[in-house]
Amino acid sequence: MFSSSLLRNVIPVSSEGVFSCVKCRSRQYCQKQFKKLTIRDALSSKALGSNVRIQGWVRSVRSQKEHLFLHVNDGSSLQALQVVASNDLNDSDLTFGSAIDVTGCLEKSPSKKQNVELHAKQIKVTGKCDPIKFPFKIKERHPMEYIRQYPHLRCRTNTFSALLRIRSEATSAIQSYFKDNGFIQIHTPVITSNDCEGAGELFQLEPAGSGKTQDERSQHFFSVPTYLTVSGQLHLEVMSGAFPAVYTFGPTFRAENSQSRRHLAEFYMVEAEISFTESLEDVMAVMENLFKASTEHVLTHCAEDVELFHKFVASGHRGQVDVMLSRKFYVISYTEAIDILNRSSQTFTFPTEWGCDLQTEHEKYLVKHCGNIPVFVTDYPYDLKPFYARDNQDHPRHTAAAVDLLVPGVGELCGASLREERLDLLQNRLAQAGLEEEYEWYLQLRRFGSVPHGGFGMGFERYLQCILGVDNIKDVIPFARFSHSCLL
């Protein structure tokens, strides 16, 4: 973004803005002749002796006899750049958290901790920071619960700054995986008029204003009641009638009154839909490949940031991640899962009879049972699954072609199914539920060139929790929304 030609035309000036280097006092430059670099680029620069300008926030200040040592971070990397200056440049405003603008010479560092350091010619404090009032303290590793109280400032901590870089890279890795495999990205809508499976726990919308009832106002705007989406699946299925593979990656909503470590009112979902599927294995292959490819990408491209989590947040978690990546995921049927639970010596709070839904305690047990390798649980009881799940037409135990992916620490990471593409079966099930009219548009997808298809949804925050070992979902999203909390 910034021109490097500034560097090539270094002309000595005698006007204002004249500085002398802490080392090479003879040379004089004006500020414009300094190349603007991010800390990341400065740290990896080979251009020793070059004149550069960096900007960022002070992470530490140490004043010695002759020299002043600062560590400056700008969020482009976890690492800070060491700035060495003459003590003449010291200033009482040079405090932890203050924003500074430094021009100087990039020099080889005598320390083993970094390759380069910046010998400052000028240090300008652009934004002061009162260290008493600033909630974060120098050289302190604050607990996640503490920094969570400051949603507008927590990106200034090393941990949350690392998290945001990882989240950005993981987003990009997931998008690349889909693009490289021929998936078209579809922006499925946030506002929807279908109440998605009649699942309850929906947020309803209306134009702001007061005095009228929700129905009056809602009907006024869209002419029908509208909700925030709980899944883009049905809209992706529309696209399954025209493309080989599609995906969406966006916010999803649940008005669940939960304060759990695994639930948010607004969270991100990766959802994909694959046309021309042969069996559930086609969908499982995409889930496993996506998980592994994205995780390997993140481990490679955010090595330092990930290490921070695996060292200070979830010590020893890296081993578990490596095991997940190196092993083929297990596949067991729901019926086998029920057998495993019933054979176990553990006492469960919830029932484990065939036909009961698996609870978090069951999911966690099953993953442990499988040696902490992620495990696909397939073919759930037909009656547990929504109308769109494909009927396996088996008996006496009637199942649907649905699968969940369970992972260590988190439990359910993905849910998937083949979708019922057979018009007569789908029509019967919708009729039984009294939904035939409401889902006439969905039935039409099966009337006009229906193809076998299936898909899955993966909770993006749970994915981050799983690979980083973060216990609370509120710590892996920039701004957490949950019951009784919507800060900023």
Added chain:
Amino acid sequence: MFSSSLLRNVIPVSSEGVFSCVKCRSRQYCQKQFKKLTIRDALSSKALGSNVRIQGWVRSVRSQKEHLFLHVNDGSSLQALQVVASNDLNDSDLTFGSAIDVTGCLEKSPSKKQNVELHAKQIKVTGKCDPIKFPFKIKERHPMEYIRQYPHLRCRTNTFSALLRIRSEATSAIQSYFKDNGFIQIHTPVITSNDCEGAGELFQLEPAGSGKTQDERSQHFFSVPTYLTVSGQLHLEVMSGAFPAVYTFGPTFRAENSQSRRHLAEFYMVEAEISFTESLEDVMAVMENLFKASTEHVLTHCAEDVELFHKFVASGHRGQVDVMLSRKFYVISYTEAIDILNRSSQTFTFPTEWGCDLQTEHEKYLVKHCGNIPVFVTDYPYDLKPFYARDNQDHPRHTAAAVDLLVPGVGELCGASLREERLDLLQNRLAQAGLEEEYEWYLQLRRFGSVPHGGFGMGFERYLQCILGVDNIKDVIPFARFSHSCLL
């Protein structure tokens, strides 16, 4: 996604599923030995004589004396694959819109229109399509207004399928631009408790259910009233205190009771925030580079799809796009813009005095005046801009460091400003508006290490309208939401 090893192990079988090629009747294969290919891959395949399997939807059927000719499309490309079969394989279910599964030999096509064609061994109709009831008719180019009535089926038309491929590629191009330039992607929240500039036109949220007033229920869930975001800017500004550059790309909402060709209730915005800015030019450079880099990427990677628009939807539009790409964008000040408008012979509906906001008619005139080159209009009257815009502290005409980018056909594509980073000025302005308390968190960003920063927002749908020449914004989004309409 699909194994190519199937192709390497071609073993003749004598069991069920035995077919003979229309050309080379001697060879016999079972279906499993056919390599599954998308139409796109089949069309570009060099493996003539190989056994492949394709799946897709019939775009045309033509039966001649001995042979049957089909065109099959699967959405992986605009082009369809020609399938040639013996007339024995004809079937009354082989209609326009039906889904088929074809196995056969890939052969060189005698036609100039395509390199390869598929000589079918078997054709299976997997999903019938009643051509009378299907709203789209064979070989007909339906008007946009017509296909817009079928949000669940319009992706089955060539035009809308092309649009969705372009939209996906443009999304990816924009994300690549930011990633390559060191921007961190931030998922700014959809649900927010701040009413963003007090701009009105907000959607308010509450858990679904009836009987209570909106305030009772809303307060019950988040403890404060909550809205759908109208911009991620303030949340991005949080991140400007920790990163050199950030961006967000997601849905944004306005409860505007408008049926215009340029407005939607739910639309996508690309928003970026750049720290350590020197002037408005830093932000303008990013806008211009983003526009040009993304557009060039789309023109290169979706050449066929874009050509469809520039041929059938907006004839001659390509020339206009090439002009936009080849020329440096103009920069004029708001004051100059007002002079231009006042010197013009055109009669405007809205006033053109200094201090009045520019209306669409003014914006369109200015772009024409600049020879249909995009034009930046800078330094708007201070009183027209929200509290966060940086005060230019000029007089007598008091302006703010804000800029809009106007483009042909669309008018305003981007809005940008430097943000007021000076605590005292910001505090005064918020106090005057009585917002000091509500925005205390925002003031704190300036209390703790404030840096000069600025950013912009670009309407993604308007961007697509601009480069494709699409007149109505409802035709460039998968599912359009606007007043009185929220289908599906």
